[in-house]
Amino acid sequence: FEFNVMVVGGAGLGKSTLVNTLFKSKVSRRVCHPEEEYKTPKTIEIKSISHVIEEKGIRLQLTITDTPGFGDHVDNSKCWQPIMRHINDQYEKYLNEEISIKRRKRIPDTRVHCCIYFIPPSGHSLRPVDIEVMKRLVQVANVIPVIAKSDSLTEEEREAFKQRIQKDLEANEIRVYPTVDNADNDEDELGNNAKIKERIPFAVVGSTSQHQVAGKSVLGRKTRWGIVEVENEAHCEFIHLRNMIIRTHLQDLKEVTAQVHYELYRHKRLET
Amino acid sequence: FEFNVMVVGGAGLGKSTLVNTLFKSKVSRRVCHPEEEYKTPKTIEIKSISHVIEEKGIRLQLTITDTPGFGDHVDNSKCWQPIMRHINDQYEKYLNEEISIKRRKRIPDTRVHCCIYFIPPSGHSLRPVDIEVMKRLVQVANVIPVIAKSDSLTEEEREAFKQRIQKDLEANEIRVYPTVDNADNDEDELGNNAKIKERIPFAVVGSTSQHQVAGKSVLGRKTRWGIVEVENEAHCEFIHLRNMIIRTHLQDLKEVTAQVHYELYRHKRLET
């Protein structure tokens, strides 16, 4: 049972930390080796880390791919190319397996089911590079934008920032996941998706260090003026992101990847 | 008595807020019109704001120039050009006045005495664009790098980040202000400058909103997990930056601009 996530964004936005946090957060802690922490890839290659986590009794092979050094050059034109290539390479692998005569009963699925795009917490609006990249990414995969290091925003700044980002996405016709127009969704699902769409981009905070708060041990960031708790919904929306991709929408993310994005790729490839 | 500061860095790094904070902080509050808040320039022009502040009984015309939209394009090659042009234009203005036959007794000084460069709090190291810009800026003006929005770093992350930045500056031979080798500095000044050099880049936080902390009204940022106090040395180094540019090193910043940077410009211009 594989689930593949890709994290995309500039260096220093907390991607590697969030990867570790996803593995360390409450449910996953039981199965993972907590000492095995993933460091930011130092090279320009795309690197993956894979762990088995247990979610409500279901074992899941969670693979997260990191994209180091994205958008950090003086000239970032085409910085999306290695990412697009990685996503399409997985479709190509799957297609070759699918059309081969001696194909395996169960095709190993390395397709990217969900692409988390990290927006820097500037407080203003999307940058040109964010728009350029997301515009292209949504055409080949499910994209969920998040506000990186959201602890650098006050609640008011966060709300205003989200409004502006949502306007930017709409103005540029960037359709992020979930797209609320799945004809086969029932009333409840559509209602849920509408609520999620209002909250996107999720304001996330990541951390693998534990601190004592009110007698409990929590994941968080300790500063001179307080402790930011990763799993406290009053502090950030990590829990919302995690529940959506690992629990409530995991199946849908895989289905949309297989039935929409992959099919589109397969269609184009078999036509040419 | 003019003192001209320029703030340089990407959008959303808190430059406008820091400009307002410099005007609002304890000493300045007496003279400024607190309602007159400066907004981020929406256009691509370079904009200045000027206020008279009172520092230890001395009235000072503090002018701060903001550089909007710096480095936010997909391709940022040559993003330093408008900034370099602005700095050199002020030298040109001064030179024309200086060499004119009917020149005024006191030449109005619009030369940039101090350039505050904002480094995003990535926690990693300097980005290529930071190195490219600072390399050029230090050749024409006094540059003081700061870590923007430093409340997004823990104390440990901040220390490690500063170490790496200092190494990057050294590796790229970027000599920021103060340069500790002024032959005419006395023992005390050299010692002081050495201490400052260890602290640079200053980890700053800016804010113009006031909150109650332990019965006092302080400038700060209010979050769910605590209040970041701008003028609390345990929280950030805003006070260090402010004291350095407005108090202890104001005279030196003006002198180095006039006797080193401007003289170099004048030399080149009169030779050609």
Ligand SMILES: Nc1nc2c(ncn2[C@@H]2O[C@H](COP(=O)(O)OP(=O)(O)O)[C@@H](O)[C@H]2O)c(=O)[nH]1
């Ligand atoms: N303020 C804040 N800092 C974070 C957060 N997550 C990670 N960091 C810090 O940001 C720095 C860079 O994080 P890293 O995960 O290596 O970023 P990456 O380059 O995107 O992989 C490190 O010092 C982290 O401790 C967060 O949610 N908030």
Ligand SMILES: Nc1nc2c(ncn2[C@@H]2O[C@H](COP(=O)(O)OP(=O)(O)O)[C@@H](O)[C@H]2O)c(=O)[nH]1
């Ligand atoms: N976390 C944090 N946010 C800040 C700080 N200073 C300003 N901000 C916020 O960052 C956003 C952008 O600030 P602004 O001053 O307009 O940035 P500019 O584009 O560089 O001029 C606003 O929401 C500010 O309230 C700071 O020191 N720390």
